[in-house]
Amino acid sequence: MKLTFKIIFGITMPLMVWGQSLFEILGGQKVGTTSAVFLKINMGARSEGLGEAYVSIAEGPEGLWVNPAGVVFDRKLSFGGNHTSWPTGILIDHVGVTAPLGRYSALGIQVAALQTPYMERTDEYHPFGTGEYFTYGAYLLGVNYAWLVSDRFAAGFGAKLIGEVLDDLHSFGVLFDFGTLYLVGYKDIKIGVSLVNLGPDIKPSCDECESFSVPIIYRVGVSGNPIKPLKLAFQIEKPSDNVEIFRMGAELSVTKFLRLRAGYKLNSRGPSDTFLNGLSTGFGLNYKGIELNYSFSNYGYFGDAHRIGLSFRK
Numbered sequence: 001m002k003l004t005f006k007i008i009f010g011i012t013m014p015l016m017v018w019g020q021s022l023f024e025i026l027g028g029q030k031v032g033t034t035s036a037v038f039l040k041i042n043m044g045a046r047s048e049g050l051g052e053a054y055v056s057i058a059e060g061p062e063g064l065w066v067n068p069a070g071v072v073f074d075r076k077l078s079f080g081g082n083h084t085s086w087p088t089g090i091l092i093d094h095v096g097v098t099a100p101l102g103r104y105s106a107l108g109i110q111v112a113a114l115q116t117p118y119m120e121r122t123d124e125y126h127p128f129g130t131g132e133y134f135t136y137g138a139y140l141l142g143v144n145y146a147w148l149v150s151d152r153f154a155a156g157f158g159a160k161l162i163g164e165v166l167d168d169l170h171s172f173g174v175l176f177d178f179g180t181l182y183l184v185g186y187k188d189i190k191i192g193v194s195l196v197n198l199g200p201d202i203k204p205s206c207d208e209c210e211s212f213s214v215p216i217i218y219r220v221g222v223s224g225n226p227i228k229p230l231k232l233a234f235q236i237e238k239p240s241d242n243v244e245i246f247r248m249g250a251e252l253s254v255t256k257f258l259r260l261r262a263g264y265k266l267n268s269r270g271p272s273d274t275f276l277n278g279l280s281t282g283f284g285l286n287y288k289g290i291e292l293n294y295s296f297s298n299y300g301y302f303g304d305a306h307r308i309g310l311s312f313r314k
Contacts, residue, residue, distance in 0.1 A: 034241040035171065035202050035212040036162055038114045038138040043094035044082050045293035045309035049282025050249025051263020053233035055219040056192030058181060060291075060311055061096025064110045064144050066219065067179040067194040068156030071098045072106040072146035080311030082293075087303030089117040108144035110160075113137070134167035144177070152183040158196075162214075169206060175199035175214060188231070189224035216240040221247075229253040243267060249280075259284040261295070282307075289313040 044062030047054035054063065058070025061080035077099050084092040096110040116136045120129040142160030149155055158177035163170065179194035196217050203211035221235030231251040238244050249263035261282040282295030293309040 033212070034215045036138065036164060036173065036197075036214045037241075038092075038112075038164075039140075039162070039175075039197050040215050040217065040239060041084075041086070041092060041114070043084065043092065043112060045282060045295045045307035046261070046284060048280050048297055048305075048307050049261030049263060049284075049293065049295035050233055050251060051247045051265055051280050052237075053221055053223070053235040053247040053249040053263060055179075055194050055235055055237075056181065056190045056221040056223040057231075057233060058179070058192060060313075061098055061108065061110065062094065062309065062311075064096050064098070064108045064142065064158070065094065065112075066196070067181060067192050068108065068144040068158040068177050069146045069154045069179040069181040069194070070192070071108040071144055071156065072100075072104075072148055072154045073181070073183075074098055074106070074313075075100050076289075077314045078311060080291075080309060082307055082309035085306045087299060087305060091115050103148075105145065105147040108146070108158075110140070110142045110144070112140040114139070136167075137165045139163050142177075146179075152185060154181045155179070156181075162202075164202075164204075166204070169204040169209070171202045171204045173199055173202040173214065184224075187224045187226060189222065191222050192220070194219045213240065257286055259286070 042048050042052045043065045047062055055067045058067035059074060060078055062082055063070040079097045081095040086092055092114045094110065094112040096108060098106060098108040100106045114137060118133040118135050121132045121134055122129055140160055140162045142158055144156060144158035146154055146156035156179045160175050162175060163172045176198045177194065177196040182191045184191065197214050198216060199214060201211040201213050203209060218238045219235060221233060223231060223233035225231050229252060233249045235247040236244060237247060244267060246266040247263065249261065251259055251261045253259050263280045265278045276298040277300035280295055280297040282293060284291055284293045289312060291311045295307045297305040299305060
């Protein structure tokens with residue numbers, strides 16, 4: 001028991017200390033100072049329905065996006081995909097697969113892509129358009145590996161290749177993710193910590209272009225079932241290019257097949273004067289290992305986002 005505690009302490013504390021140091025070094029309002037900002041967009045319908053408070057849950061293929069350690073507790077082969085209809089016509093897709101490797105480890109693979117509609121080019125002489133059009137796209141290919149340090153504690157590591165295409169400009173980068181997940185053993189309480197998108201700056205394919213850092217994100221959260229049908233989750237998130245974000249979510253298992261979800265994001269609201277800004281809701285239908293999830297999110301004047309996900313467990 002003492003050895004297990006030392007291992008858990010030795011893995012978790014560096015992540016927490018590293019994250020806290022990022023709070024001080026990178027804190028403050030730095031919006032617009034990073035590239036590859038699509039990495040900050042949530043990909044999962046279930047996690048979005050919980051207000052993105054998912055680092056301590058991290059179940060299924062969509063959990064690969066937030067915490068690479070979560071994959072090891074799912075001892076079944078799982079496949080899942082999520083489609084997001086983002087404001088202004090932006091479409092985002094994420095596909096993942098997780099598989100156990102023996103009794104003490106697991107592997108996960110994820111692919112994501114973002115595509116914008118065509119936009120008309122403008123310049124100082126043609127503020128209303130030149131008649132030429134361009135588009136923006138981004139993609140990600142990642143591999144995650146997680147292992148059980150003990151029967152209640154898991155650690156995970158992920159590597160991913162990302163790329164962006166803006167008209168005739170291209171940029172590429174290799175990033176790394178780290179995460180831990182601890183099962184307390186009471187009321188299904190879990191504690192999750194992750195630090196994602198660590199890597200070198202990214203430079204577009206032109207001599208005049210500057211290189212920019214990517215948005216490093218530090219997350220720490222806790223979830224549990226205070227009563228059997230109700231799951232609650234809370235998370236603190238710190239991106240390197242913005243202020244801290246506080247997330248909370250709830251999931252109610254109405255029946256064996258139906259789950260209702262609601263979440264709220266504090267300190268991450270867009271321009272709006274309504275309470276609905278920052279609110280997300282959703283539901284999940286589960287039948288014999290096949291799960292359909294949907295979520296709705298309000299972003300104030302920016303518009304609404306809809307996510308739908310389908311997953312299989314065998």
